[in-house]
Amino acid sequence: MLQAATHNSDLPTLDSDFDVELRKVFKVFNGETAVRGVEFNIRRGEFFSILGPSGCGKTTTLRLVAGFETPSAGEVLIRGKSMTHVPPHRRPANTVFQNYALFDHMTVWNNIAFGLRIKRLGRSEVQQRVDEVLQLVKMETFANRYPKQLSGGQRQRVALARALVNRPAVLLLDEPLGALDLKLRKQMQVELSNLHQNLGLTFVMVTHDQEEALSLSDRIAVMKDGKIEQVGTPNEIYERPRTPFVADFIGDTNLFEGHLESTDGSSLLVRTHSGLKIVVSRTPEWSDRTHQTIVSVRPEKIHLHCAPPETSHNTFEGRLKHAMYLGTHVHCVVELVSGEMLTVRQATHLETLPEDGSPLYLSWSPSDCIALAARST
């Protein structure tokens, strides 16, 4: 059956480039659709993240790859082979579970050796591979401890080792750092990144932490309501979001709802519902059929001025509601004359800010904002 699936594939040569492929995958639980037509291809050796708010179907998507769920429709392929009817214990993928799911009746060593013993590898090979992976995650001295005797970060390492020791084609990580405190999370992010680079293994990580996804991933799939909103590199996702949701979910942004007033070859003129006219540089993704639009401006792209600036585009008057000093920058909330509240991030080395309530001028370049179709399809 597996053989047949490989030969039936439309793109047999491409298959070898992708470690994981999802083709129009749907998953329905008791009449509720958790995953709606998700499609993506993950390249060999890629660090791929699935990012989205809780309940968006990202964990279900990962479980479909691991085999804990079977798709209601569509197909999951690993290394070009259809996995639809392959149970989890026969898939070349290993998972690092959200709460680690370590076997608490076994020592660290036995936890890690579990998969190898199931495969009936020889004693010396098991010994060698377990020791090797213990070293990799720097847990050699904890081999004889029980999971309950370890800290959160140490359990995380054991969970990683237990998955990696099997040398899977794909490593699946379900919110791997979610249970750790901030400092440890930062440290483990670096270690995960190093592991990925050293092993050259395909990593698929589910996370709700956009910063984690941005800093670790080669590519990110942003999910919402069971659908993929956008797949792209961290830079593409941040700088060129395709939907208002992506713009809003990744990083901070200011959104203006409005409609297209006029357009020329290089820029768009958008009139917001409150009457502001915003000039936006045209992006290749822009479709002229779009009428209702949402303009997104990142807080750090907005400039503050005490007097009217000389730039002609996108200059608006407002009042400083309040400013928060955050060390590297100042976070300001500005109320425009037209009523909108904008957040603005200013580097602290600039001149001292006016007091709360004083008039201000805001400006940004047309190329620093982006116009998105109001209703994503």
Added chain:
Amino acid sequence: MSVSPPPFSSTSDLTPDATKPRWGTRWLGPLVLLGPAGLWLLLLLVLPTLVIFQLSLVPNIRPGDIVNPSGIDNYLLVFNPTNFRVIVRSLGLAVGTTLLCLGLGFPVAYWIAVLAPKRWRNLLLLGFILPLWTSSLLRTYAWITILRPTGVLNSILSTIGLPTLEILNRTPAVLVGMSYSFLPYMVLILYSSLEKLDRALLEASADLGATPPQTFWKITVPQALPGIAAGSLLVFITSLGDFIDPELLGGASSMTVARLIYNQFLGQTQNWGFGSALSVVLIFAVSLSIALLLKYGDSSATQR
């Protein structure tokens, strides 16, 4: 219960002793909470046990005799071959009942706790506990109706053309009756243990390549081990001391320790000293198995 010092106190009250709760208040709480039940246990459990221990040291005592401890003759009687055989048979019956309950109960508990839809679980459990609400005597009589030579079982067997079974008043009938009586306890304890089983562990096991049977033996059973131990011990102890099932279903052929003890106090043979010695041995055996469980349970708890 601790008493905080008054917010404003004079300097003379600031001696170390003044800040400590007084003796009376320190002991009042535990005394009030534990007193009634403690008194109950003291009068109705500890004292009678001591009396039994004393009686066990008096040979050939009968009702009305003057109690005068004088040796271990009764204990030697306990371990004479005839009586020792009864003890061994009782132990065998208890072990058999335990194994039967475990074998029958584990799949049921597993199914209710792990596989059955969540909203049915309480109802299914209730169904299993329901027999406990009827009198145990009544349940045992029901088994007589089923197992007797012209009973329900044999009429079914003869209707479908199979040979009839003569099991009433024999060991199998006792095993059937005791297993039936104690199965709900086993299921309840195993259920509460399996219900806590983390499904992620089963998924992790499958993820690491284990087939469902491998996962069952390497993960599910070890995880449920405390429950298996507790359930088995409970069934073992209760069936070791069970009197009704062996008496009504076992007939003369299957004498057990419980019946032997009964006979020494209320039966024809009346020997209080011997009966007490048997009781002490039984209490010791049960205490020993509980102690073993606690020790085993503790060590497994510290390892986790």
